[in-house]
Amino acid sequence: MDEFELIRDYFDRKGEKHGVTVGIGDDGAVLTPDPAMQQVQVIDTLVAGVHFPPHTNPADIAYRTVAVNLSDIAAMGAIPRWMSLALTLNDPSAQWVKAFSAGLFAAADEFELALIGGDTTSGPTVTATVTVTGEIEKDMALLRSGAKNGDTIFVTGTLGDAAAGLKLLQRGEPNDDLSRRFLRPTPRISTGRELTGKASAAIDVSDGLAGDLRKLLAASGVGGEIDIDRLPLSEALSNNFSCEEQQNLALSGGDDYELCFTAATEAVQDIAGITEIGVVTAATGLTCRRDGDIVEVTDSGYRHFK
Amino acid sequence: MDEFELIRDYFDRKGEKHGVTVGIGDDGAVLTPDPAMQQVQVIDTLVAGVHFPPHTNPADIAYRTVAVNLSDIAAMGAIPRWMSLALTLNDPSAQWVKAFSAGLFAAADEFELALIGGDTTSGPTVTATVTVTGEIEKDMALLRSGAKNGDTIFVTGTLGDAAAGLKLLQRGEPNDDLSRRFLRPTPRISTGRELTGKASAAIDVSDGLAGDLRKLLAASGVGGEIDIDRLPLSEALSNNFSCEEQQNLALSGGDDYELCFTAATEAVQDIAGITEIGVVTAATGLTCRRDGDIVEVTDSGYRHFK
Numbered sequence: 001m002d003e004f005e006l007i008r009d010y011f012d013r014k015g016e017k018h019g020v021t022v023g024i025g026d027d028g029a030v031l032t033p034d035p036a037m038q039q040v041q042v043i044d045t046l047v048a049g050v051h052f053p054p055h056t057n058p059a060d061i062a063y064r065t066v067a068v069n070l071s072d073i074a075a076m077g078a079i080p081r082w083m084s085l086a087l088t089l090n091d092p093s094a095q096w097v098k099a100f101s102a103g104l105f106a107a108a109d110e111f112e113l114a115l116i117g118g119d120t121t122s123g124p125t126v127t128a129t130v131t132v133t134g135e136i137e138k139d140m141a142l143l144r145s146g147a148k149n150g151d152t153i154f155v156t157g158t159l160g161d162a163a164a165g166l167k168l169l170q171r172g173e174p175n176d177d178l179s180r181r182f183l184r185p186t187p188r189i190s191t192g193r194e195l196t197g198k199a200s201a202a203i204d205v206s207d208g209l210a211g212d213l214r215k216l217l218a219a220s221g222v223g224g225e226i227d228i229d230r231l232p233l234s235e236a237l238s239n240n241f242s243c244e245e246q247q248n249l250a251l252s253g254g255d256d257y258e259l260c261f262t263a264a265t266e267a268v269q270d271i272a273g274i275t276e277i278g279v280v281t282a283a284t285g286l287t288c289r290r291d292g293d294i295v296e297v298t299d300s301g302y303r304h305f306k
Numbered sequence: 307m308d309e310f311e312l313i314r315d316y317f318d319r320k321g322e323k324h325g326v327t328v329g330i331g332d333d334g335a336v337l338t339p340d341p342a343m344q345q346v347q348v349i350d351t352l353v354a355g356v357h358f359p360p361h362t363n364p365a366d367i368a369y370r371t372v373a374v375n376l377s378d379i380a381a382m383g384a385i386p387r388w389m390s391l392a393l394t395l396n397d398p399s400a401q402w403v404k405a406f407s408a409g410l411f412a413a414a415d416e417f418e419l420a421l422i423g424g425d426t427t428s429g430p431t432v433t434a435t436v437t438v439t440g441e442i443e444k445d446m447a448l449l450r451s452g453a454k455n456g457d458t459i460f461v462t463g464t465l466g467d468a469a470a471g472l473k474l475l476q477r478g479e480p481n482d483d484l485s486r487r488f489l490r491p492t493p494r495i496s497t498g499r500e501l502t503g504k505a506s507a508a509i510d511v512s513d514g515l516a517g518d519l520r521k522l523l524a525a526s527g528v529g530g531e532i533d534i535d536r537l538p539l540s541e542a543l544s545n546n547f548s549c550e551e552q553q554n555l556a557l558s559g560g561d562d563y564e565l566c567f568t569a570a571t572e573a574v575q576d577i578a579g580i581t582e583i584g585v586v587t588a589a590t591g592l593t594c595r596r597d598g599d600i601v602e603v604t605d606s607g608y609r610h611f612k
Contacts, residue, residue: 022447026382026450027382027450027510028348028379029346030346030382031346035342039339040336041388041422041423042334042335043391043392043425043435043437045392045394045427047394047427047428047429050428051427075333076332084347084349084437085349086350086351086435086437116347119351119435121351122353122356123356123433124431125430127429129425131349131392141327141328141336203333204333219331
C-alpha cells in the first residue's frame with residue numbers, strides 16, 4: 001500500500017470542521033482561527049517498545065497518542081481544535097492501518113478534534129507523533145507558573161492506575177479497569193476548561209505526581225506539602241496491590257494523564273471529580289507526609305526520611 | 307543526558323518571537339495569531355536510512371527537516387511563524403544534539419521561524435518530525451486546485467540536483483554543489499510570497515516534477531503539456547551526468563523542493579528565478595515532449611512512447 005492510498009482510504013474523511021478551510025490533500029492545511037482567541041500548540045511522540053508494548057492493539061496506540069496530546073491541551077485549559085499526524089510504519093497491513101485510524105477517530109470524535117494533515121513514512125519501528133492546536137480565550141491559559149503560597153493543591157480522578165495497568169499487562173495478567181487507564185487515558189478537557197480563571201497553575205501528570213508537581217512548584221517559585229494518605233486511589237488499584245505499592249504507583253507511576261493544579265479552595269468548590277492533596281508553601285521543594293511523618297519521595301517512590 | 311537537560315541545554319533559546327506568548331517549558335505553547343490572517347499548517351517526518359543516509363551530519367538532518375516543511379509553507383504562499391519538533395534518538399551524545407540544534411536554528415533563523423515546543427523520545431532510529439504553522443492573508447493561500455486551461459506551467463530554480471547529489475553521496479563521490487542541494491534544500495519562501503494573488507495553483511517538488519505536477523493537474527481537473535528540453539538544469543548537473551540522466555533526474559528525481567506552479571505568463575513576468583516549461587490543457591493527464599516527440603514519463607524516468 002503506498003502513502004497516497006493509505007491517506008485516501010483511512011484518514012481522509014470529508015465533512016465540515018470548525019475553522020478548517022482546506023483540510024487533507026494540499027501541501028498544507030488552511031485554518032481560519034477565531035480572531036478573539038489565542039492558541040495552544042502541543043506535540044508528543046509515542047514509540048513502540050518505549051511508550052507501549054510492541055504488540056499493542058493499533059486502535060489503542062492511536063487513541064493513546066491523541067489522548068496524551070489532549071492531556072497537555074487540558075492542562076492549559078484550551079479547547080481542542082486541529083491535529084496533524086506523523087506516522088512511521090514498518091510494512092503495515094491494511095488491517096493494521098484500519099484499526100489505527102479507528103482508534104484515532106474515536107479519540108478525535110470524542111473531543112471534537114479535526115485531523116487536518118499528516119505524513120506517513122516507512123521506518124523500522126512504529127512511531128506516532130501528533131500535534132494538536134487548541135484555542136483559548138485571551139490571557140486565560142493555565143500555566144505552571146502561577147501557584148501562590150497558601151493555595152490548595154488538587155488532583156483530578158485517581159492516581160497510579162495507568163502504571164499499575166501497564167505492570168499487569170507486562171506480567172501477562174491484564175486487568176481490564178487498570179489496563180484501560182494505560183491504553184486509553186482520559187484527557188481532562190472539560191475539567192481543564194472549568195479551571196480557567198479559577199486555578200492558579202496546572203500541569204498534567206504524565207511522569208508521576210511527585211515529579212510533575214515539583215515542576216509546577218519550581219516554575220512558580222514556591223514549594224508544597226502533600227499528604228500521601230489523601231492521594232485518590234481507585235478500587236481496582238486497591239484490590240490488586242499492597243497499600244505501599246498503591247501509594248508508590250500513585251506518587252511516581254506516571255502515565256495517569258490526570259491534572260494536578262493549585263487554586264484557592266473556594267474558587268473550585270463546585271468542580272466535580274477533584275481531590276485536595278496538600279498546600280502550596282513559601283519554602284521551595286516538595287514535602288510529602290505519610291501518617292504525619294515526612295517521607296522522602298524519589299522518582300521510583302518514597303522512603304522514610306533519615 | 308535526560309530529556310529536560312537536552313531541552314534546556316540546546317533547544318530553549320530566550321528572546322521575543324512574533325506571536326509567541328508562552329514558548330518552550332509549559333505543557334504547551336501559547337500563541338497570539340494575527341486576527342486578520344489565516345494559518346497554514348504542515349507536518350513532515352525524516353527517518354534515518356529512509357530519507358537520509360544514516361551517518362549524515364546531524365546539522366544537515368536538522369536543516370533538511372525544517373526546510374522540507376518550509377517548502378510546503380512556500381507552496382501555499384504563507385509566511386513561516388512557529389515550529390514544533392518531535393525528535394526520537396538512540397543514545398545521543400551531547401555533541402550530536404549540539405550539532406542538530408545548530409542546524410535547526412540555522413534554518414529557523416534564516417526563515418524567521420520560532421521553535422515553540424517539542425518532545426524528545428528514545429527509540430532505535432533517528433526520526434525527526436517537524437510541524438510548521440505559517441500565516442497568510444485571508445483567502446490568498448495557493449492551492450493545487452486552481453490551474454486553468456491556457457495557464458503557463460513554471461518551475462523555480464533548477465531540477466534534478468538533489469537526486470543527483472544523493473546519488474553521488476551514496477557512491478562515495480560527493481559533489482559539493484549537488485550534495486548541498488540534497489542536504490540543505492532551499493525552501494522557496496520568498497517566491498511563494500510573490501506568487502500569492504498571481505499563480506493559479508502551486509505544489510512543491512518533493513517526489514519528482516512529473517509526479518508532483520500530475521497531482522496539481524489532477525487536483526485542478528485539467529491536464530498539461532511540458533517540454534523536457536526546457537527543464538532548467540544546473541551547470542553542476544550538466545557537468546556530472548549524461549544528457550539523458552540529467553533529464554531523468556530533473557523529471558523524476560525528487561527532493562528538489564522547488565515550486566511548480568501555473569499562472570498567466572504576464573502575471574508573473576516580474577518574478578525572478580522562474581522558468582516556463584509548458585502549458586495547462588483542457589484534456590486531463592500530463593504529456594511530455596522531447597525534441598518535439600511525445601515521450602512517456604514514468605516514476606523512474608521517461609521512455610519513448612510506443
